[in-house]
Amino acid sequence: MSFPQPIATNRSATGIPTGKLAVWWVIGSEIVIFGGLLVSYIMLRLFHSGWDAEAAHTNTWFGAINTFVLLTSSLFVVLAHQAAEAGEEKKAFRLIWLTIGGGAIFLINKAIEWSGEISHGLVMTKSVFWSFYYTACGLHALHVIAGMVIMAIISFDVLKKQHMNRVELIGIYWHFVDIVWIFLFPMLYIAK
Amino acid sequence: MSHAEHAHQSIWQKYIFSTDHKVIGLQYLFTGMFMALLGGFFSYAFRMQMAFPGKDVPLWGLVTAGEYNALITNHGTIMIFWVAMPVLIAALGNFLIPLMIGCDDMVFPRINRLSFQIFFLSAVVLLASFFVPGGAFAGAWTAYPPLSSNPDYSLTPLGSVLWLIAVALEFVAFLLGGINFITTMMNARAPGMKMYDIPILVWMIVIASIVFMASVGPLVAGAVMLLFDQLFAVGFYNPAKGGDPILWQHLFWFFGHPEVYVVLLPAMGIVAEILPVFARKKLFGYKTILYTAIATGTLSMFVWAHHQFVAGIDPRMANVFTITTVLISIPIAEMVFVYIATLYKGSIEFSSAMLFALSFLVTFLLGGVTGIFLGASASDIYFHDTYFVLAHFHFTFVPIAILAVFAGIYYWYPKMFGRMMNETLGKIHFWGTIITFHLIFLPLFYTGAAGDHRRIYNYDNFPDLAKPYMNDLRIIATIALIFMLLFQIPFLYNFVVSWKKGAKAGKNPWNANTLEWTTESPPPHGNWKELPSVYRGPYEYSVPGRASDFWPQNEKA
Numbered sequence: 001m002s003f004p005q006p007i008a009t010n011r012s013a014t015g016i017p018t019g020k021l022a023v024w025w026v027i028g029s030e031i032v033i034f035g036g037l038l039v040s041y042i043m044l045r046l047f048h049s050g051w052d053a054e055a056a057h058t059n060t061w062f063g064a065i066n067t068f069v070l071l072t073s074s075l076f077v078v079l080a081h082q083a084a085e086a087g088e089e090k091k092a093f094r095l096i097w098l099t100i101g102g103g104a105i106f107l108i109n110k111a112i113e114w115s116g117e118i119s120h121g122l123v124m125t126k127s128v129f130w131s132f133y134y135t136a137c138g139l140h141a142l143h144v145i146a147g148m149v150i151m152a153i154i155s156f157d158v159l160k161k162q163h164m165n166r167v168e169l170i171g172i173y174w175h176f177v178d179i180v181w182i183f184l185f186p187m188l189y190i191a192k
Numbered sequence: 193m194s195h196a197e198h199a200h201q202s203i204w205q206k207y208i209f210s211t212d213h214k215v216i217g218l219q220y221l222f223t224g225m226f227m228a229l230l231g232g233f234f235s236y237a238f239r240m241q242m243a244f245p246g247k248d249v250p251l252w253g254l255v256t257a258g259e260y261n262a263l264i265t266n267h268g269t270i271m272i273f274w275v276a277m278p279v280l281i282a283a284l285g286n287f288l289i290p291l292m293i294g295c296d297d298m299v300f301p302r303i304n305r306l307s308f309q310i311f312f313l314s315a316v317v318l319l320a321s322f323f324v325p326g327g328a329f330a331g332a333w334t335a336y337p338p339l340s341s342n343p344d345y346s347l348t349p350l351g352s353v354l355w356l357i358a359v360a361l362e363f364v365a366f367l368l369g370g371i372n373f374i375t376t377m378m379n380a381r382a383p384g385m386k387m388y389d390i391p392i393l394v395w396m397i398v399i400a401s402i403v404f405m406a407s408v409g410p411l412v413a414g415a416v417m418l419l420f421d422q423l424f425a426v427g428f429y430n431p432a433k434g435g436d437p438i439l440w441q442h443l444f445w446f447f448g449h450p451e452v453y454v455v456l457l458p459a460m461g462i463v464a465e466i467l468p469v470f471a472r473k474k475l476f477g478y479k480t481i482l483y484t485a486i487a488t489g490t491l492s493m494f495v496w497a498h499h500q501f502v503a504g505i506d507p508r509m510a511n512v513f514t515i516t517t518v519l520i521s522i523p524i525a526e527m528v529f530v531y532i533a534t535l536y537k538g539s540i541e542f543s544s545a546m547l548f549a550l551s552f553l554v555t556f557l558l559g560g561v562t563g564i565f566l567g568a569s570a571s572d573i574y575f576h577d578t579y580f581v582l583a584h585f586h587f588t589f590v591p592i593a594i595l596a597v598f599a600g601i602y603y604w605y606p607k608m609f610g611r612m613m614n615e616t617l618g619k620i621h622f623w624g625t626i627i628t629f630h631l632i633f634l635p636l637f638y639t640g641a642a643g644d645h646r647r648i649y650n651y652d653n654f655p656d657l658a659k660p661y662m663n664d665l666r667i668i669a670t671i672a673l674i675f676m677l678l679f680q681i682p683f684l685y686n687f688v689v690s691w692k693k694g695a696k697a698g699k700n701p702w703n704a705n706t707l708e709w710t711t712e713s714p715p716p717h718g719n720w721k722e723l724p725s726v727y728r729g730p731y732e733y734s735v736p737g738r739a740s741d742f743w744p745q746n747e748k749a
Contacts, residue, residue, distance in 0.1 A: 003302060011379055022300065037417075
């Protein structure tokens, strides 16, 4: 069902399309959410001892592979945007699904990693390090899932050549999800 | 526009699942008003316990210690999150932003509807918490751990979880709404409306939304952490497990103090719209007000730890926060003085809206001045957690969430419903509210300074505080509260009866300049038959050389 857009939606006093503007504000609010979580983590870690020993149990390889996977998927979404701009809807569709595939590999990887850790007793209640580990990665994973769902919805519009501009919008969001991980990876995996 | 296709909407689509910003605004308003009655009733129940401890309270019964705590907790929670926020930001923002900037709706009408639905759900969750085993959360609206995180202490295993979920949902609703407000103001303005042509209220709601967005994030994260503490006994806030309960206080107040300004700024905006109209004078210092508001919003992010002077923070930090806290009184005082300057040599008409707007300035000034004693860490150590604090923040929040809101309702009611409210009833309501308000809270400054602690349920157990003259003051405050609540009856009567029987308002009953007064009252779907263009600023009143004393923004030359 198509929803009749008000005139307001298509006005652009700033020159920036409204959709793009909104995505940036969403990202702004997300930055403060993750920022609050990570600053809490840093403050507690700085002023308490014993966290390094806990952090030593994280598997840097899993983290590194996931970093690579997520960065690659970001490349796909850039290419998808390029294809959408060029009006090549089938190519854009394929590239969006490659991005979703990247997200899926990321999540599968994470599931394997977490299963191993949980079976070794490294659970959320073990210590505050692990509480942060699961909370931060879990919150990030929720964003990965949300991005994948939105991309799947957008992809079928793209196939019909509708709302092609939304490829760029989800791309911006996906980069943000990527960058959050770039913060999580060193803080949770590398710092030992 | 698509008038024809909207004509066929069912009542269900038109009033319940509407995407029209005006309907959503009114949904927020009515939900907020309902919650205000509830919050007011709660205050009646616990104030009766304060004045007449251990006696049956009419309409409630005996207030037990647990109930007392649940009542004060939810009174605070409701008044801030389910009254001040929805009415000041969401109701007025939704109703007025598109009308004031001259467009047909919000830029994202469906996100707007989703925002209200989430908000409504959050209110339902909060109310549901009263009916679960153990009852509603009773750990104060600030929800400090371990009282909020450990059910062994709170004795409300389900109530605290539901409270937290309700508050978190409410945040989500206002984040969605806020993004809508900000993008709408940035992009959907009428042709010709430049930055300094935007009515101050729109600016204030948008600045408030940005401050909200910038400050609530850490608390969203903090709420997730608290939820895990509650549900899985994780130790984020538990020192025994390596966590820190003070962390919650930082996360809470990093949001909680900017929140004061999040609700203050729209209230200031309402007053800025009303003063020029009823003084028939141009708003003094538009840019000063705008930049002062931005400065206030920015500075408000750096004052939060003044809530924690006695929580064991580093005294050197306390000095820093004392300075920032006292600093913030400068932009606020500046704003109040600029408003008073607007009145100077004006031709003032004391309508109900104007009376409420003026009373806002006076009472808020008193609230601000008493805050200086609390912002300074040395005197705060004595005053902390006493009724002095309580009286202080009611002297700020009541002007914001009650007086300014009433000013706004009396002023925009004709636009919302197409009819005028009765002025006589309005004035009875005004004097009844303002006098009783002072009779409630002035005595409480005194009892607070004399040592009354906020968290005491029954002063009979504290002989030093249960002296007759102290009890008398508590009784005066309580009786004044009952009268204040009763004086809302003329308002509610006026509100309901004027809807059908008030005098027809016409397009512009106040001879005001802003764009909302250039369309029908109430505005049709799509707001204007032809969307307006803007040729000047919003406050051109009594311009020398013009025959009429106002000059609507959309009037060519």
